[in-house]
Amino acid sequence: MSNPSLLILPGDGIGPEVMAQVRRIIDWFGDKRDLKIDVSEDLVGGAAYDAHGTPLHDDTMAKAQEVDAVLLGAVGGPKYDVLDFSVKPERGLLRLRKEMDLYANLRPAQCFDALADFSSLKRDVVAGLDIMIVRELTSGIYFGEPRGIFEEGNERVGINTQRYTESEIERVARSAFELARRRGNKVCSMEKANVMESGILWREVVQKVHDEEYADVELSHMYADAGAMQLCRWPKQFDVIVTDNLFGDLLSDAAAMLTGSLGMLPSASLGAPMANGRPKAMYEPVHGSAPDIAGQGKANPIACILSFAMALRYSFDQGAEADRLEAAVAKVLEDGVRTADLLGEEGVEPVSTEGMGDAVLAALDASL
Ligand code: NAD
Numbered sequence: 241m242s243n244p245s246l247l248i249l250p251g252d253g254i255g256p257e258v259m260a261q262v263r264r265i266i267d268w269f270g271d272k273r274d275l276k277i278d279v280s281e282d283l284v285g286g287a288a289y290d291a292h293g294t295p296l297h298d299d300t301m302a303k304a305q306e307v308d309a310v311l312l313g314a315v316g317g318p319k320y321d322v323l324d325f326s327v328k329p330e331r332g333l334l335r336l337r338k339e340m341d342l343y344a345n346l347r348p349a350q351c352f353d354a355l356a357d358f359s360s361l362k363r364d365v366v367a368g369l370d371i372m373i374v375r376e377l378t379s380g381i382y383f384g385e386p387r388g389i390f391e392e393g394n395e396r397v398g399i400n401t402q403r404y405t406e407s408e409i410e411r412v413a414r415s416a417f418e419l420a421r422r423r424g425n426k427v428c429s430m431e432k433a434n435v436m437e438s439g440i441l442w443r444e445v446v447q448k449v450h451d452e453e454y455a456d457v458e459l460s461h462m463y464a465d466a467g468a469m470q471l472c473r474w475p476k477q478f479d480v481i482v483t484d485n486l487f488g489d490l491l492s493d494a495a496a497m498l499t500g501s502l503g504m505l506p507s508a509s510l511g512a513p514m515a516n517g518r519p520k521a522m523y524e525p526v527h528g529s530a531p532d533i534a535g536q537g538k539a540n541p542i543a544c545i546l547s548f549a550m551a552l553r554y555s556f557d558q559g560a561e562a563d564r565l566e567a568a569v570a571k572v573l574e575d576g577v578r579t580a581d582l583l584g585e586e587g588v589e590p591v592s593t594e595g596m597g598d599a600v601l602a603a604l605d606a607s608l
Pocket residue numbers: 254258313314315316317318330333502503504524525526527528529530531532533538539540541543581
């Protein structure tokens with residue numbers, strides 16, 4: 241059997257910094273676990289714009305369609321604020337998601353025990369937290385038509401459209417129910433059916449998929465604003481949350497703070513199964529290019545490292561090795577190794593991005 245293939249797109253800002261640590265970890269699995277992955281690398285976002293005048297070259301798009309998985313760092317930055325909307329770095333990322341049809345974005349928020357005191361919420365509220373936000377990723381207000389800035393009378397109007405078809409809701413609902421069956425068997429669906437027709441349809445379709453195919457899973461519905469409040473009040477009431485593209489974006493950043501830092505949160509964006517039976521997939525940290533700390537060796541690489549762990553689990557059929565990598569990250573945090581974003585305790589010196597990579601590699605060595 242040929243090796244699995246992985247396309248790495250480091251992107252901008254701290255993207256290449258955190259990705260450099262993941263490269264070391266991929267090499268470690270090749271050397272020490274005989275897990276050979278065919279890695280290729282290319283440009284995305286501002287880096288691709290600088291080289292090609294587009295945030296995603298067609299050749300890169302074609303490569304992404306062929307590989308078993310894509311791992312992306314982050315895109316964007318102030319340098320590109322002046323660009324036309326159509327070539328902004330973020331458009332490259334959105335094109336990847338849309339053309340690969342990665343409709344189910346899995347954003348787990350897990351609170352590592354060692355970080356429970358570091359969250360901005362009380363220890364009791366977050367200790368042991370393990371929730372999964374399933375964000376619809378290829379439709380909704382991010383892609384709906386009409387969109388644009390238009391002249392209307394003597395002023396301009398900015399328009400975006402929230403649009404969901406039944407089949408788009410059905411497929412992401414199925415992803416959420418399937419995940420719930422392998423976890424705590426509970427799904428909470430969030431929308432605003434009280435003010436949006438798309439929310440009414442969302443609620444109806446999720447309920448129908450539940451009743452017809454997943455009656456064994458506990459389903460509840462919540463308005464997304466109340467859901468945001470409940471996420472901060474008592475997040476452990478949730479197991480799987482399924483929601484639309486925009487609400488999922490907001491709720492998952494909020495959930496990030498439950499875990500201590502945005503620098504901790506990985507994600508997997510999954511589409512339909514490929515010929516090998518595995519879903520089409522792209523893995524990426526939830527965080528962005530962090531321009532405020534880029535180039536300073538301060539970035540926490542854990543979100544990107546855990547995104548690679550998700551690739552091991554969902555794309556490469558290496559659940560045991562994913563467990564090994566996640567355990568190595570937990571061990572490093574228990575040992576008190578901290579990048580600057582995780583500092584709270586007095587007298588703890590932060591390690592650099594590379595220092596965190598060193599620590600995870602040492603913990604991996606110790607796991608053998
Ligand atoms: P951001 O996630 O880049 O940063 C928010 C805050 O979190 C910053 O203070 C940053 O320093 C901190 N942070 C983020 N990741 C960190 C890490 N790994 N280690 C330590 N600290 C970390 O969000 P932003 O500032 O709103 O956006 C900056 C740029 O990134 C924008 O251009 C935005 O569009 C883009 N963005 C890209 C992605 C992506 O590529 N998937 C996601 C979000 C934002």
